[in-house]
Amino acid sequence: MDKVLVLDFGGQYNQLVARRVRECNVYCEIYSYRTKIDAIKAMNLKGIILTGGPNSCYEEGAPTYDKELFELGIPVLGLCYGAQLMQQVLGGKVERAAVQEYGKTEVKVNAVSPLFAGVSEETICWMSHFDYISRMAEGFTSIAQTRDCPVAACEDRTRGLYGIQFHPEVLHTPEGTKMIYNFVRNICGCDGSWKMDSFVENTVLALREKIGNGKVLLGLSGGVDSSVAAGLLARAVGKQLTCVFVDHGLLRKNEGDEVEAVFGSKGIFDLNFVRVNAQERFYGKLAGVTEPERKRKIIGEEFIRVFEEEANKIGAVDFLAQGTIYPDVVESGLGGESAVIKSHHNVGGLPDFVDFKEIVEPLRNLFKDEVRKAGLELGIPKQLVMRQPFPGPGLGIRIIGEVTAEKVSIVQDADYIYREEVDKTLEAYEKANGVPAPWKPDQYYAALTNMRSVGVMGDERTYDYAAALRAVKTIDFMTAEAANIPFDTLQTVMNRIIKEVRGVNRVFYDLTSKPPGTIEME
Numbered sequence: 001m002d003k004v005l006v007l008d009f010g011g012q013y014n015q016l017v018a019r020r021v022r023e024c025n026v027y028c029e030i031y032s033y034r035t036k037i038d039a040i041k042a043m044n045l046k047g048i049i050l051t052g053g054p055n056s057c058y059e060e061g062a063p064t065y066d067k068e069l070f071e072l073g074i075p076v077l078g079l080c081y082g083a084q085l086m087q088q089v090l091g092g093k094v095e096r097a098a099v100q101e102y103g104k105t106e107v108k109v110n111a112v113s114p115l116f117a118g119v120s121e122e123t124i125c126w127m128s129h130f131d132y133i134s135r136m137a138e139g140f141t142s143i144a145q146t147r148d149c150p151v152a153a154c155e156d157r158t159r160g161l162y163g164i165q166f167h168p169e170v171l172h173t174p175e176g177t178k179m180i181y182n183f184v185r186n187i188c189g190c191d192g193s194w195k196m197d198s199f200v201e202n203t204v205l206a207l208r209e210k211i212g213n214g215k216v217l218l219g220l221s222g223g224v225d226s227s228v229a230a231g232l233l234a235r236a237v238g239k240q241l242t243c244v245f246v247d248h249g250l251l252r253k254n255e256g257d258e259v260e261a262v263f264g265s266k267g268i269f270d271l272n273f274v275r276v277n278a279q280e281r282f283y284g285k286l287a288g289v290t291e292p293e294r295k296r297k298i299i300g301e302e303f304i305r306v307f308e309e310e311a312n313k314i315g316a317v318d319f320l321a322q323g324t325i326y327p328d329v330v331e332s333g334l335g336g337e338s339a340v341i342k343s344h345h346n347v348g349g350l351p352d353f354v355d356f357k358e359i360v361e362p363l364r365n366l367f368k369d370e371v372r373k374a375g376l377e378l379g380i381p382k383q384l385v386m387r388q389p390f391p392g393p394g395l396g397i398r399i400i401g402e403v404t405a406e407k408v409s410i411v412q413d414a415d416y417i418y419r420e421e422v423d424k425t426l427e428a429y430e431k432a433n434g435v436p437a438p439w440k441p442d443q444y445y446a447a448l449t450n451m452r453s454v455g456v457m458g459d460e461r462t463y464d465y466a467a468a469l470r471a472v473k474t475i476d477f478m479t480a481e482a483a484n485i486p487f488d489t490l491q492t493v494m495n496r497i498i499k500e501v502r503g504v505n506r507v508f509y510d511l512t513s514k515p516p517g518t519i520e521m522e
């Protein structure tokens with residue numbers, strides 16, 4: 001199998017580089033720049049990509065690499081810091097730029113270069129640098145320029161060495177994927193036969209090797225990540241894996257049974273599955289509690305306690321598995337060489353009293369959509385794999401005020417109706433137009449407000465709760481806008497909820513964007 005190495009110099013976009021390479025159907029792996037040359041030689045590579053990084057390559061102690069890397073006869077592409085480093089190591093000069101370019105920048109490229117085959121001669125690129133290549137090493141020519149940067153890209157075609165000052169891996173460089181394709185497929189000559197199922201196969205083999213005869217324990221939440229991790233581990237080591245699924249009674253309607261149907265004894269995998277029905281225990285702890293942060297804390301802590309109790313029944317295990325995915329890793333600042341951005345609630349929250357030797361995280365290098373693809377290939381049903389984000393505290397933070405079994409049941413039913421109707425409208429739109437609806441929300445759910453109001457049903461006065469519908473469009477979940485769900489659909493949902501869900505006599509649609517609102521209500 002053709003393989004490309006992404007040599008990590010600590011930039012923020014390194015996983016994105018790997019992802020773009022994979023999108024060209026080429027397998028790649030990311031290794032630290034500290035990897036020894038002999039190890040690199042043994043990898044049998046078709047190409048090497050040097051990533052960006054936060055340093056200046058002329059500074060003392062900045063990450064560097066031996067000249068030998070460029071003499072292996074393997075094509076090398078340097079990106080940003082990687083491009084500058086290549087020049088410096090080979091005898092060029094890198095200096096602090098008088099004008100620091102940042103953001104979308106017009107660039108003129110030399111379309112005769114194989115790196116830019118098919119790329120428009122004037123295109124947009126994403127720049128983010130303080131330094132620039134002031135003199136190229138011998139044998140190189142400039143193949144792209146911006147207003148302030150005479151060497152926005154350079155090549156020494158005979159040696160197969162290329163450098164790009166900007167970031168082709170980010171979406172702000174609209175033709176960037178073409179450039180990466182040109183490098184891995186045309187310049188390196190990778191045949192493009194790698195597919196996502198090779199990821200599944202390779203990971204299964206690697207997990208088998210790592211785990212050996214060991215025992216593995218996984219906390220299965222029913223969310224996408226832990227489900228796919230469970231699928232991969234089950235494929236790899238079967239009954240050596242035990243999944244503990246804690247049903248805290250705050251899941252969406254039917255969700256607990258759906259998880260059991262896939263992973264339980266009648267499911268599609270061969271593993272040990274333990275379902276803990278801890279509903280009453282959670283409702284008991286939450287009784288009388290109304291303060292949102294307190295509710296979150298109680299649910300989080302109780303979850304860990306229940307998991308620990310089950311783990312202790314199982315006894316010592318060799319591995320504790322986690323469904324950590326790449327964005328969790330980056331946000332926690334655990335991502336290879338990159339800088340800390342913020343800490344994240346899914347990483348680092350380990351149980352205190354579980355006896356294990358090592359952690360195993362099979363999804364650590366994947367983005368969410370790659371996780372979903374892997375899940376589908378493992379045969380996990382679509383409705384589970386395509387699930388929208390669901391918070392750890394579950395419906396606990398979608399019931400404003402005190403949580404009771406009755407309120408959980410109300411919000412489950414209302415939410416089910418809402419999602420069913422929205423999905424129906426979305427499907428109809430797509431069928432009629434061949435494209436997804438422009439208003440397609442990225443997350444949508446029903447919540448239960450703590451407000452009761454007067455209504456009339458038949459000839460009777462009612463005094464019931466108001467349900468709130470939320471639907472947002474968002475790219476990164478850090479900011480969001482209310483989605484423009486068709487009014488007809490909202491009305492159908494309102495009618496159905498009031499008719500079918502006892503305890504609700506009023507329905508609101510939440511228009512708040514984030515900020516100032518958050519996506520969840522508590």
Ligand code: XMP
Binds near residue numbers: 391477517518519
């Ligand atoms: P907020 O409410 O902060 O939500 O705007 C942003 C995204 O994060 C999800 N969310 C959580 N996910 N544990 C999680 O795993 C949590 O405690 C949690 N709180 C919010 C939320 O569903 C949305 O997608």
